[in-house]
Amino acid sequence: MSEKWCRFRLGSTTAYGLVEDDEVAEVSGSPFDSYTLTGPRHPLDSIKLLPPVVPSNFWAAGPNHRGHIEAMAARRGQPPTYPTAPSPNQRAVNALIGQGDDIVIPKDCSGAVQPEGQLAVVIGKQAKKVSKEEALDYVFGYTIGNDISQRVWQQTDRTLWRCKNADTFKPLGPWIATGLDPTDLRIIVRHNGEVTQDFSTSEQIWDVATWIQELTKYMTLSPGDVIWMGTQGADGDMVAGDVIEVEISGIGVLRNQVVGEG
Template structure:
C-alpha cells in the first residue's frame, strides 16, 4: 500500500494511492496516529502537490558507510559497527522542493537511500521484533556537504543543514526491502545503480542498533546508507532518486 502526503493549496492531507488509478483516496487523518479510514473524497493525482510523506516529530537517523563499495570510493574502511549521525526534522523537504546548500560549502554530493519510518515509541528493540515497529519505507536523498564533512570533527555541518534530506514520493507499507534497486540521476546522467541487498547491516539490525542508543518515536526516519556512485552536484542541476517498489522523485539544487 502506498500512502501520499499532499496538498491542493490547503493544509496537508494523506491519501492512499490506488494501483492502476490516477486518483488519491483521501484519508481521515495521519496514518501514524489514526486508522486508514477513507473519507470518500478522491483527488486527481495530477491536481495535487506531493509533499514529504512524513515529517519526523523528532529526528532523522543517518547511517554512514553501510555499503562496502561506497566506503571504498571515499577511501574509507568498512566500519566495525554502524556509523550513526542525526539530521533534524528541519532538514526534511519533499518532491520538487529546492535543495539549498549552506554558504559554507562548495562541494555538494547526492546519496540515494532507502528510508525506514518508525511507527511507535520503542527502545531496545530485538532484531526479530524490528518489523513490529516499522510503519513503512520511503526514498531519501542524504545530501552532503562533502568538503565540510571531511574537514570537521563531526558530520553535523556536513549533513544536518536545512533541506539536506529530501524524502518521497510515497510511504510504502508491507514492502520486502531485502533486494530493491536504488538509483540516482543528476539531470539525465545515471550516477548510482545499486541494491539494498548490498547493505552491510540490514534493516532489522539497524533498527535494533539505533534503538539501543536512543528512544525511537513515531515518524522517526532511519536512513540506511547509500550505494556506490555518489558525486558532485552543482546549483542549477536536478537530482532524481528512485527506489524499486516506492517510486521516483526529484529536487532542483539552487543557491540563495
Template sequence: MKLVTINRAGEYHLGVKLPAFVVDIVEALKVFPEEDMPTDIMTVIGHADRYSPMLERYIKRVTECAEGVNTFLLDEAQVTFGPCVTHPGKIICVGLNYRKHAEETNAPIPHYPILFNKFSNTLAGHQAEIPLPSRVSNQVDYEAELVIVIGKQAKYVAKEQALDHVFGYCNVNDLSARDLQMRTHQWLLGKSCDKFSPLGPYLVTADEVGDPNQLDIKCTVNGEIRQHSHTSDMVFYCDEIVSYISQHMTLSPGDIILTGTPEGVVLGKPVDQRVYLKDGDVVTIEIEKLGALTNRMVDERV
C-alpha cells in the same frame, strides 16, 4: 498502501496514492463524512493498527461512489507534495553502510553502525526546489537512500522482531555538503542545511514492500545514472539497524532512519573528476516499489 502528503497552500493533507489518481482525504471527508477518520500522515503512522484498515475501507467506499466528483480525486501531476513524513521526532542516519561506498571513499568497513543525525529543517517534498547553500559550500553531493519509518515504540528489540516495529519505507536524498562535512570529525554541519532531506513521494507500508534488503536503488542526475545498486549490499541490514539503535535509545512512531547510500557519489570519484551539484541540476532517487523522488537544485535566494 501508498500514503502521501498533499501541500495545499501550506496546509498538509493526508493523501492515498492509487494507480489512477491520488485521494485527498481532507477534501473527501467534505463530501463523504466519516467519524474519526485521520487527516494527517503522522496520525496513521502512530496508530496504524487502528487507522490503516479504516483508511483502506474508506478509500474503497469513496472511490466506488465518486462518479462525477473531482474535488478530491487528483491527477498526480496536480499534486504539490510535502515530505511524506511531516514531523519525525528523530532523524537518525547511518554512515558508510554500503560496502562498495565505503571502498570508494577509502574508508574501512565499520564494525558498528556509524550514527549521526539531521533535523526537521532538512525536510522537503517530491518536486520541491532544493537551495544550494553557495555562500558556505560549493561541494553539494547526492546520496540515494532507503528510509525506515518507525511505526511502533522500540526499546531493546531483538533483530528477529525489529521489522515488526516498522510502519513503512520511503526514498530520501541525503544531500551532503562535503566541504562542510569534512571540516571536522563531526558530519552534522554538512548534512543539515535547509531542505537537505527531501522525502517521498510515497510512504509505502511495510506489507507492500516486503524484504527491505531486496530492493534495487538508483540515483540519476539530469537523466544520467550516477548510482545503481541494491539494498542487499548494506553492511548492516534494516533489522540489524533498528535493533541496534533500540538498544541505546527508544524509537518512537514517526522516527525515521536513513540507512546509508551505495557507491557512485561525487566524493568517491578522483579529485579531478568531481563535479558537484549546481543550479538547475535535477536529481531523481528511485527505489524499487517506492516510486521516484525528483528535486531540482537551485542557487540559494536570500
C-alpha cells in the same frame, strides 16, 4: 498488499492520503495513530507532495556500504576504514523537503554538494529492545531519501551538522510504501538522466533489522521516526539547473532540482 501513503498540501489543507494510480484519497488523522477516509479524491498532479513524515527522531546509518566507504576514502587518497559496529548519526528536520522542491546550494559554500540515494525506513510502532527477528514488525513502510552532502564541510564539521543538515539537504518522498521486503530493493540515482549510482539494499553492511535492534537497545523509536540506510558508491557535484532522481523498486522516484541560493 502494498499501500502508498503521502502527505500533501492543497489550498489551505495539509493531510495524509493514499496514492491510488493517478489520484490521492484524502484521510483525516494519520497512518501513525488512527485515520478515516474523508471522501475527497484529488488528481495526483493537483496536489503538492510534502515530505511524507516529519520524524521526532531522525537517524541515519552513516557508512553502511563498503563501496561508498571505499569511494570516499579514494577521493581523500587514504585507505578505507570500515566501521566495526553500527554507529548511527542524526539528521535534522529543518533540512527536509518533498517531491519537486528545490535543493538550494548555500551561497557561502565552495560547491562540492553531492547526492546520495538512500532507503528510508519509517517506524510504525513504539520500539524498545526489539530483537532482530521481530524488528521488521515495527516498520510502517519505506520511502526514499537523498542524503545531500557538502563534501568540503564534511571534512571539518566534527558532527556533520552543516554538511548534512543545511536547509533543503534532505529530500524525502514521494510517499511511503508499505508491505515491502527491504532486503533486496534496487536503488538507482540519475543525475541529469545519467545513472550515477545503481545498487541493492542487499549490499548493506548491516540490514534494516540489525539497525532497529541496535538503536532500540538504548533508545525508544516512536511511530513516524525515520532511519536512513546509507548509500553505495559516490556521485559528483551538483550545480544549479541539475535534476536528481532517486528511484527505489516498489516505491517510486524522488525527483528534485538544484538551484543556487538567491
